[in-house]
Amino acid sequence: DTGVSQNPRHKITKRGQNVTFRCDPISEHNRLYWYRQTLGQGPEFLTYFQNEAQLEKSRLLSDRFSAERPKGSFSTLEIQRTEQGDSAMYLCASSYQTAQETQYFGPGTRLLVL
């Protein structure tokens, strides 16, 4: 068990570019979550998967954001046409079957949009 990993750890991009982040959860975990965190705030829920099915997506999430978990293992989060307001830490977490289970977080990907 190597924990949740995320790549890249840091990303700097220019406004209008597309970016993609990857999350590798703990192997036996069925649930995978994406969060966004800005300075001085707690993680803000974006979306979650149960195996390969995306079951919930935050209403705050712009259409420019899309996430996939094609084989129920790793997941990708893509942001199209990035804006400066997208600058944040993007966190991935995984857990066992049910919502109340402990979430194990990855180290995050810090995005800076210039």
Place this chain on the structure above:
Amino acid sequence: SQKIEQNSEALNIQEGKTATLTCNYTNYSPAYLQWYRQDPGRGPVFLLLIRENEKEKRKERLKVTFDTTLKQSLFHITASQPADSATYLCALLNNYGQNFVFGPGTRLSVLP
């Protein structure tokens, strides 16, 4: 509107004292509440979970209480140490029971 508040943005205490952090919520009926620790530049780390039918939970120097009438959870660290300095986040299961919603966190500094 739904809201989660944590007592203060920052809390400074002297080493050896008990740190008490609060988490208050509005317009939620959580069945579960969790506390996490987060160090700068890292993801949150789970500490404790408490269920709505539990009044108190302990783990080593940590204690959590959950009062669904007051809509409040208290998180205590006894015999605090400088290594306890971090941001502490509360998270509660939302009303649909499908994901946790996090508070803004309290940054704790334990001074030697």
